Amino acid sequence: METAGVAYGGRLCEKYRSFQDAEIGFTERLLILENRWLKVEVQVEFLRNVWSDLPGRFQTHFHSILSVINSKLVAANDLLEQVIEKSGQQTEHALAFLGSRGKVRRIPFALTLKDAIDTTIRELDQWQCNMLDPNWYQLVLVPGLDVQKAASKACTDERDSDQTLDGLRCLLSSKDHIDDSTVDVFLPYDAVDVMASGVEFSKARLGKDKKSKDVVLLDRVQIPLGTDYEQSVTDVFHLVKFFSSIDPELFGFLPCRGALKDEEHCDLVFSFPKNCDDPTSLRALLVQASSTYPLNARLNIAQMLARSVMFLHDCQFVHKSLRPDNILCFATQGECPDKPYMIGLDRFRLIDARSKRLSDDLWYKDLYRHPTRQGIRPEKDYSMQHDIYSLGVCLLEIGLWQSFLLWEDNLESPAPREEYLSKEDLAIKNPRRRAFQVKKRLIKLAEERLPGSMGQIYTSTVVSCLTCLDAGNNRFGDQEDFEDDSGILIGVRYVEKVGPAIWFHIHANFYRS
Helix, strand or coil: CCCHHHHHHHHHHHHHHCCCCCCCCHHHHHHHHHHHHHHHHHHHHHHHHHHHHCCHHHHHHHHHHHHHHHHHHHHHHHHHHHHHHHCCCCHHHHHHHHHHCCHHHHHHHHHHHHHHHHHHHHHHHHHHHHHHHHHHHHHHHCCCCCHHHHHHHCCCCCCHHHHHHHHHHHHHHCCCCCCHHHHHCEECCCCEEEEEEECCCCCCEEEEECCCCCEEEEEEEECCCCCCHHHHHHHHHHHHHHHHCCCHHHHCCCCEEEEEECCCEEEEEECCCCCECCCEEHHHHHHHCCCCCCHHHHHHHHHHHHHHHHHHHHCCEECCCCCHHHEEEECECCCCCCEEEECCCCCCEECCCCCCCCCCCCHHHHCCCCHHHCCCCCCCCCCHHHHHHHHHHHHHHHHHCCCCEECCCCCCCCEECCCCCCHHHHCCCCHHHHHHHHHHHHHHHHHHHHHHHHCHHHHHHHHHHHCCCCCCCCCCCCHHHHECCCCCECCHHHHHHHHHHHHHHHHHHHHCC
16 A cells, blocks of 8 residues: 555644744644544555455555545645745744744735645545545445454544444444344334425425424335335335434435334434525426526535435445435525435335336436336336436536426426427337437437536536446446446446546536635
């Protein structure tokens, strides 16, 4: 494991620390930088302890990620040296320079130094949030990995990520049965009072927890007739455990309090994110299509959705109903809603469970399904790539910032937005031909409409998602490319292909100063 360049992080903190007494507002910035760096050091040490147990593909992948932070740290050290050089001082004399020169001479140097440390913090945050953290939880799928032992060798108390990793591993290892802890999962059916109001353009309902008096969100999971009831309840149990074991902001799933169960369905009970206003569905945002909605907020939604899909797959679930109706966006302190959380797992299943090939024949839902998964009896078993296709349709709408569906007066079901969807295409009688024609039109829309507003990288990512099951797709390839030696569908391939474009290039292009 090559981590020589990571040593630059510690040296960088030491250099910046020499300025903390210069009365230029450095203390808070330095604490932020050291906090970020502490987490990186812990995770790098953890990787070093488990490196020999990682499969070759994981080693290659994490090596590439560490190479990125190495280059960023080297660049940050160079930037600091350039700042000091321009002041005409050496590092060891810079503090004396700040203390001895007059206020007018000090201010330009102080501001430049602040900019340098802010750039370092921003670069470290982007790398941590967009590259390391999303990949961190893939380690849960590595068989035989002793998380607790590796964490103890890291010699630190900062182990939140490692504890979450270990908890998810325990959850996945027990996925074939329900134990006594179900008492904490399934709540009394009358524990929540359902409120009359809901979330616009979403099936989510609001309720009030009778005990805590908190407003909660209810998301119904149907148990279809003819299915194994006990297995469906077991799957819901593991879904609740999954939602209650993760960091909501990192994973993009609401914190789950439990489930209300009867013979026909289970209602998942979710808490609101901390310090957030009432939710708005992504569908409502797209229908409103406000021209003042910030571009960086749209990109943040796209980024978080891509990350959430990967996390869900890493924990061996597939969503099966990914569309804007099932994405709730929250706002913090009255800002625009740009924190998306997935709901609507009414058709979810564990990845290694057998696909029942059951669906419906609603065109406005089929729009988000791959052609081989449309109709009442889809022709293909559901796989992770089908979620990626659905993600591609959602990313296309986010890029255009308009809904493909419109609700007109006195209509129970939506109508297609004719600017984007052809009624002639939707009227084709042959279901298979109709499905592939709509897919073709979506790809054409992405190629023609997105580059001017979202850039070529975003466009390429959307097209790659929409063609992820095509034989000639170089980004994704065959189904076997998503399987490890145990036959488990994993997220490495997804992160290698979709991740860099969504989480790194787009983020860097629009936020780097």
